[in-house]
Amino acid sequence: MAQARNVCRARGARLTPSREAVLQLIWQNHKPIGAYALIEQLAKLNGKRVLPPTVYRAIDFLLGLGLIHRIASLNSFIGCPFPDSAHSDLFLVCRACGSAAECSAEGINSAIAATAARAGFTAESQSVEILGLCPQCNLQAAESTE
């Protein structure tokens, strides 16, 4: 959270209470969380109902600063563990437990850059999501079929 404040200060952006609350919730959750789940949790915290635009605005703000990422295949959001460094946006998404581990993988980024360049395509952002089973769920799956 201190890191988040730094990022905001560096970019002249205001981490208002509602934005901070959304960031907190996304962080506390260690898996991707959907906008409507956030709305429910915020409503519970605040004791009053929260409407979609409130949360979507906070999400847009946080995405813009790179403090969170969107997992497109799940329509949900997860905190970024490396908020200030440039990095690769690659996620290992487990179909069993719903976790999404962010990896940095230099080889992938350079391969993507090369592919885009070869096609004459100007890359601006990317969404790289690998779906499958995380190590824990993989073990469990193996056990249950023994």
Add this chain to the structure above:
Amino acid sequence: MAQARNVCRARGARLTPSREAVLQLIWQNHKPIGAYALIEQLAKLNGKRVLPPTVYRAIDFLLGLGLIHRIASLNSFIGCPFPDSAHSDLFLVCRACGSAAECSAEGINSAIAATAARAGFTAESQSVEILGLCPQCNLQAAESTE
């Protein structure tokens, strides 16, 4: 479409008229198309209204056979140019014209496989989407700012 029939035959799947109609429409469109746009077009073709489950079922069927792909970042669908070969599911998605070019990029796939393996993650499928400007739109953007 002949190719699609072959894929179906090979897998013992039935390419029924409604599935074929959806596949046709997705193919005719050279950009990703959303489910509700398909619904409209089908309704126009058939002269009667078409309901979401009809189209989503056809989409699920075609996705399962690899005849089409889902572009997660756009919630839409596009025909697969290599329906029977194993391949890489990498898309260059243009934010200006909405095109999505499928690329095969061996380097990326091997880098992804290596990253997943290193993390002990069992990869089953992937969604790799690069957002940016395609060559045509890039040119136009350059011209308009001259």
Add this chain to the structure above:
DNA sequence: CCCATTTATGTTATGTTATAACATTCTAAA
């Protein structure tokens, strides 16, 4: 300090994407 401008939030309404659940019809094989 006060005004004006910008930035952020509140509020209403609606648009868009996707699926659950159950009924009916079709198809192919025994």
Add this chain to the structure above:
DNA sequence: TTTAGAATGTTATAACATAACATAAATGGG
């Protein structure tokens, strides 16, 4: 030709997201 499975029809609703306009808070110039 029955019958089991596959496919489709139908109703309803769930889940995700934004447009548009009103209000309030913060910030900077005078």
